[in-house]
Amino acid sequence: MRKITKVLFKEVIYLMQKDFLLEWRQKYAFNGMLLYVSSTVFVCYLSFGLRSNALQVPVWNALFWIILLFTSVNAIAKSFMQENRGRLLYFYSIVSPQGIILAKILYNACLMLVLALLCFGFYAFVLGNPVEDIPMFLLSILLGAIGFSTSLTMISGIASKAANSSTLMAVLSFPVIVPMLLMLIKMSKNAMDGLERSASLDELLTLLAINMIVVTVSYILFPYLWRS
Amino acid sequence: MKKNWWKILTVLLLVFTVVVGMLSDVPRLAILNETIRNLYFHVPMWFGMILILLVSVVYSIKYLRKPSIKNDIIAHEAAKVGILFGVLGIVTGMEWAKFTWGEYWSNDPKQNGAAIGLLIYFAYLVLRSSFAEQQQRARISAVYNIFAFAALIPLLFILPRLTDSLHPGNGGNPGFNAYDLDSSLRMVFYPAVLGWTLLGVWIINVKSRLELLRQRIYENV
Numbered sequence: 425m426r427k428i429t430k431v432l433f434k435e436v437i438y439l440m441q442k443d444f445l446l447e448w449r450q451k452y453a454f455n456g457m458l459l460y461v462s463s464t465v466f467v468c469y470l471s472f473g474l475r476s477n478a479l480q481v482p483v484w485n486a487l488f489w490i491i492l493l494f495t496s497v498n499a500i501a502k503s504f505m506q507e508n509r510g511r512l513l514y515f516y517s518i519v520s521p522q523g524i525i526l527a528k529i530l531y532n533a534c535l536m537l538v539l540a541l542l543c544f545g546f547y548a549f550v551l552g553n554p555v556e557d558i559p560m561f562l563l564s565i566l567l568g569a570i571g572f573s574t575s576l577t578m579i580s581g582i583a584s585k586a587a588n589s590s591t592l593m594a595v596l597s598f599p600v601i602v603p604m605l606l607m608l609i610k611m612s613k614n615a616m617d618g619l620e621r622s623a624s625l626d627e628l629l630t631l632l633a634i635n636m637i638v639v640t641v642s643y644i645l646f647p648y649l650w651r652s
Numbered sequence: 653m654k655k656n657w658w659k660i661l662t663v664l665l666l667v668f669t670v671v672v673g674m675l676s677d678v679p680r681l682a683i684l685n686e687t688i689r690n691l692y693f694h695v696p697m698w699f700g701m702i703l704i705l706l707v708s709v710v711y712s713i714k715y716l717r718k719p720s721i722k723n724d725i726i727a728h729e730a731a732k733v734g735i736l737f738g739v740l741g742i743v744t745g746m747e748w749a750k751f752t753w754g755e756y757w758s759n760d761p762k763q764n765g766a767a768i769g770l771l772i773y774f775a776y777l778v779l780r781s782s783f784a785e786q787q788q789r790a791r792i793s794a795v796y797n798i799f800a801f802a803a804l805i806p807l808l809f810i811l812p813r814l815t816d817s818l819h820p821g822n823g824g825n826p827g828f829n830a831y832d833l834d835s836s837l838r839m840v841f842y843p844a845v846l847g848w849t850l851l852g853v854w855i856i857n858v859k860s861r862l863e864l865l866r867q868r869i870y871e872n873v
Contacts, residue, residue, distance in 0.1 A: 575803070578799060579799075582779070582792055582795060582796050582799075585783075585788065585792050586779065586782040586783060586792070587782050587783075587784075588782060592778070592779060592782060595775045595778055595779075596775045596779060596796065598771070599768050599769075599771040599772040599775060599800075599803075600772060600799070600800065600803045602768050602807070603768075603803070603806050603807045630806070630810060633806070633810075634806050637802055637803075637805075637806065638802070638803070641798065641799055641802045642799070645716075645795045645798055645799060648716050648791060648794070648795055649791075649792065649795050651791075
């Protein structure tokens, strides 16, 4: 048992290294998503036609999470589609499916975390920053990045098998991600209003629990998906 | 005849539900008045939906363990019947909400959760229709079915309990335990749940047999 865990751990590390290396060489997904985030934020800024600090707190919060949601759907959708057939076959012969899904989840979580932080920085810069409890808000961004990457990675694996995968990605992922999104919006709203931190404990625990469920289910189900 | 006793039971239970549910005495309560009878029609829809979707998930798991066309068909038909129950549940709930809460849709967490749950299963149908090859369709939609059910559980059972809701049984509103001091509601409610669920199982049974026969005809053409 211990040996299997060790092998799995090694595989995950290798696969993540490979993902980071590919990203570093091509700088394709990351730069693309960066541009996507900044143009979306800028479009929001222009279309509201406002000066800084003029958005109401709930609107600011909801807009921020909607931008992040679309960014993550677009960023994570690539995680299986960009791999070509030959490479997938190669992986199939040398690593376990569990290793692949865990590596992808972790890699996407890192990617989303960086993107979300940059998005927050730019968003706060352009549209004003009404957040009172910044560490708590950053915590909710961290949980959001992890949560989005756990549920969307599995969905992107499912969608990549189908014909019209980009439409399917949105259709399959939105309903699944809504509970998480609602919790995140509530938690970050608490942080923005500077409420006591214990007020967000419920949301925090629920988010962690949902993440655990999703990771476990992905871990169990991915081998079946991988086989086809 | 021996194997069909449960179909007779279904018919008897549903006749009992409708007749007794419409005619019997119910507790007189402000606001609720006669709408309390919706307990026999709206609530069993959700019980039935969850049970039937559970059947669907069980058959999806069975399919992944032992791929056979029968398991796939049952999982698919059960998901469709689950959707039917969900739609009926939402419609009866909205009708009830119009008379008690004043609006068909009042942005209540329970209503939103139910709507999102239905969206998940509509997505399941869309996913199914986007594969041409049958085995791949069966396997991948089985994977999504299990995944979606795991996502549905927190949506329906955890989130509404964390927020305030107008719905009976949530946010400090009394559930039906508080109303039926004499257990008269339970007398009809439990048979109603059983009856509606059995009706769903019956529909699945007929539809999947039909679908299996259809597959056999295609193979022989």
